[in-house]
Amino acid sequence: MTDLHVELAGVTLKNPIVVASGTYGFGREYGQFYDLSKLGAICVKGLTLQRREGNPPPRIAETPAGILNSVGLQNPGVDEFIAKELPFLRQYDVKVIVNISGNTPEEYGQMCEKLSEAGVDLIEVNISCPNVKAGGLAYGTRPELAAEVTAVAKAHATAPVMVKLSPNVTDIVTIAKAVEDAGADALSLINTLLGMRIDLRTRRPVLKNNMGGLSGPAVFPVAVRMVYQVRQATRLPILGMGGVASGRDAAELMMAGADAVAVGTACFADAYAPVRTRDELARYLEENDLNARELTNTVRPW
Amino acid sequence: MPYQQDCTVLNLQALNSHTYELLLEAGGIAEEARPGQFVNVSCGEGRLLRRPISICETSAMQLRLVFEVRGAGTEWLSRRDIDDQVSVLGPLGRGFDAEDKRVLFIGGGIGVPPLLWAAEGAEHADAALGFARADRVILADDFSRVCTRALIATDDGSMGVHGTAMDAANRLLAEHTYDLICACGPKPLLKAAAEAAAKAGIPCQVSMEERMGCGVGACLVCAVPLRDKNGQVYYGHVCKDGPVFFAQEVVFDD
Numbered sequence A: 001m002t003d004l005h006v007e008l009a010g011v012t013l014k015n016p017i018v019v020a021s022g023t024y025g026f027g028r029e030y031g032q033f034y035d036l037s038k039l040g041a042i043c044v045k046g047l048t049l050q051r052r053e054g055n056p057p058p059r060i061a062e063t064p065a066g067i068l069n070s071v072g073l074q075n076p077g078v079d080e081f082i083a084k085e086l087p088f089l090r091q092y093d094v095k096v097i098v099n100i101s102g103n104t105p106e107e108y109g110q111m112c113e114k115l116s117e118a119g120v121d122l123i124e125v126n127i128s129c130p131n132v133k134a135g136g137l138a139y140g141t142r143p144e145l146a147a148e149v150t151a152v153a154k155a156h157a158t159a160p161v162m163v164k165l166s167p168n169v170t171d172i173v174t175i176a177k178a179v180e181d182a183g184a185d186a187l188s189l190i191n192t193l194l195g196m197r198i199d200l201r202t203r204r205p206v207l208k209n210n211m212g213g214l215s216g217p218a219v220f221p222v223a224v225r226m227v228y229q230v231r232q233a234t235r236l237p238i239l240g241m242g243g244v245a246s247g248r249d250a251a252e253l254m255m256a257g258a259d260a261v262a263v264g265t266a267c268f269a270d271a272y273a274p275v276r277t278r279d280e281l282a283r284y285l286e287e288n289d290l291n292a293r294e295l296t297n298t299v300r301p302w
Numbered sequence B: 001m002p003y004q005q006d007c008t009v010l011n012l013q014a015l016n017s018h019t020y021e022l023l024l025e026a027g028g029i030a031e032e033a034r035p036g037q038f039v040n041v042s043c044g045e046g047r048l049l050r051r052p053i054s055i056c057e058t059s060a061m062q063l064r065l066v067f068e069v070r071g072a073g074t075e076w077l078s079r080r081d082i083d084d085q086v087s088v089l090g091p092l093g094r095g096f097d098a099e100d101k102r103v104l105f106i107g108g109g110i111g112v113p114p115l116l117w118a119a120e121g122a123e124h125a126d127a128a129l130g131f132a133r134a135d136r137v138i139l140a141d142d143f144s145r146v147c148t149r150a151l152i153a154t155d156d157g158s159m160g161v162h163g164t165a166m167d168a169a170n171r172l173l174a175e176h177t178y179d180l181i182c183a184c185g186p187k188p189l190l191k192a193a194a195e196a197a198a199k200a201g202i203p204c205q206v207s208m209e210e211r212m213g214c215g216v217g218a219c220l221v222c223a224v225p226l227r228d229k230n231g232q233v234y235y236g237h238v239c240k241d242g243p244v245f246f247a248q249e250v251v252f253d254d
């Protein structure tokens, strides 16, 4: 059998397939369909220090080969997660990645302390959410702010820190380097691309928030390009994501430079997408006589 | 427990110019379904999101869905052939609690089909069903079969009571007593049903709609404003906490 395990910031995942933050709740729902231990890691819904209600509905619009969402980080808060959701996830043999967003660098620091103490495997620092007004995207689009948040998170975390980059920038490499210099242990990319749809009849945006984040197959080529660029420019391990819907997509993103791959929006069409992607990737690796670690960054650019 | 399953089309039939009845071989989904729950149906290549459709009825591993063509997805679904496969996720959400109760069912338009199965299970069922015109009336025979009284109302008076489902419901409420009102249809109808129930001093369950992503409670896109016991407003989720809610929880005017 093909050796599927990979390393991400010193954390060993039994296979390279992760589920993307915000598309998979805290694992309970899709856990009704299959054993969560089949996944390499679960990245949970983005948490904030305090509970957040999120944006008014409608929060979703369908687009060609994708969706726009404007959930706006609805979540129960980090303490409630640690008390109620983390014990559930710990029943499974799967690594737990916790995605966090703060209004200030200090909030990121406080959450890193709490989550490290609670023993999560990896912290994903979201500096790229397009759906909240404060913090979020602002941190992700300015290198000096991205570096500051990273440094504060690192100073307060004992768990490894992965920083999630925004694609809504002119030069993702500058941000990636700033975050690397500030001490990040890994990078994840891409978050959603800011987009908009309008209902022709009412002339109203479909989303009540007017704009939202684009995900799904439509963004896949952007993800491949950005993972490739960041891999060329930094030494950090990469969790790649954006539109992955099959084992071939996962292989392509790994070739571009990803060490592991997250499946997100694809779950909505096929609840089994992460497991299917894992199996298809395993078959691809077997056919090519590779283990999972041998695929990363093997693209041969012209 | 929900399943994701390729279901065979057993029958597809037009009920009127844009409403269809779809009969699917659905195994475990049909077996586990409860009245008022829904399924999330894949509607063709290139449409990433499944379409939520309420379960009209089940029998012997079969799922009966009634849907209106609204856009490209439901249009695709209306063009299936017998023996085609359709991917279905379900059963999903929480349904009606009509069993062993005397219930008044209030439905408007395409909100009528999700009430049928609940009416079958009620100890006593009356129904007030509203449609735009006589040629839009659906499932009248089914409701006559399972209800003691089934009143039809049309906006233009071309059949039954001249007015809305609520006008028909008010006639029934004036003469009979019920333990529960179950309503499905446009929001103003749900709100009116909730107010009528409050006036009669009985509980009311309403089936809500919102645009969905996952359909299972994982993505949090299908938000609906609800009021908790302390009057605090928060966002619940139609696919998991609903689609059927007790009306006193729902914030209608947001």
Ligand SMILES: Cc1cc2nc3c(=O)[nH]c(=O)nc-3n(C[C@H](O)[C@H](O)[C@H](O)COP(=O)(O)OP(=O)(O)OC[C@H]3O[C@@H](n4cnc5c(N)ncnc54)[C@H](O)[C@@H]3O)c2cc1C
Residues within 6 Å of the ligand: A062, B038, B043, B049, B050, B051, B052, B053, B054, B055, B066, B067, B068, B069, B070, B071, B072, B073, B074, B075, B110, B113, B114, B208, B209, B210, B211, B212, B238, B243
């Ligand atoms: C819990 C629930 C139960 C439903 N039950 C029924 C039923 O039994 N029969 C029936 O005919 N219809 C039902 N609907 C409405 C049905 O889901 C929509 O008419 C359908 O999704 C439209 O898809 P479309 O591609 O034809 O339209 P489009 O307008 O092209 O769809 C575009 C997107 O918007 C979404 N959307 C559009 N209208 C609605 C809506 N009213 N509610 C939720 N999402 C919407 C679609 O799912 C799709 O993602 C139900 C909706 C919900 C939420």
Ligand SMILES: Cc1cc2nc3c(=O)[nH]c(=O)nc-3n(C[C@H](O)[C@H](O)[C@H](O)COP(=O)(O)O)c2cc1C
Residues within 6 Å of the ligand: A020, A021, A022, A023, A045, A046, A047, A069, A071, A073, A099, A126, A129, A164, A190, A191, A192, A214, A215, A216, A217, A219, A241, A242, A243, A244, A262, A263, A264, A265, A266, B213, B219, B220, B221
């Ligand atoms: C409904 C929804 C909610 C999301 N919520 C979050 C979130 O809370 N935090 C975050 O970092 N990313 C969030 N994302 C972004 C995804 O994690 C992922 O980066 C993006 O969707 C691209 O991957 P995909 O195309 O496979 O979905 C969300 C995406 C979707 C569709």
Ligand code: FES
Residues within 6 Å of the ligand: B211, B212, B213, B214, B215, B216, B217, B218, B219, B220, B221, B222, B237, B238, B239, B240
């Ligand atoms: S549709 Fe995903 S939570 Fe309701």
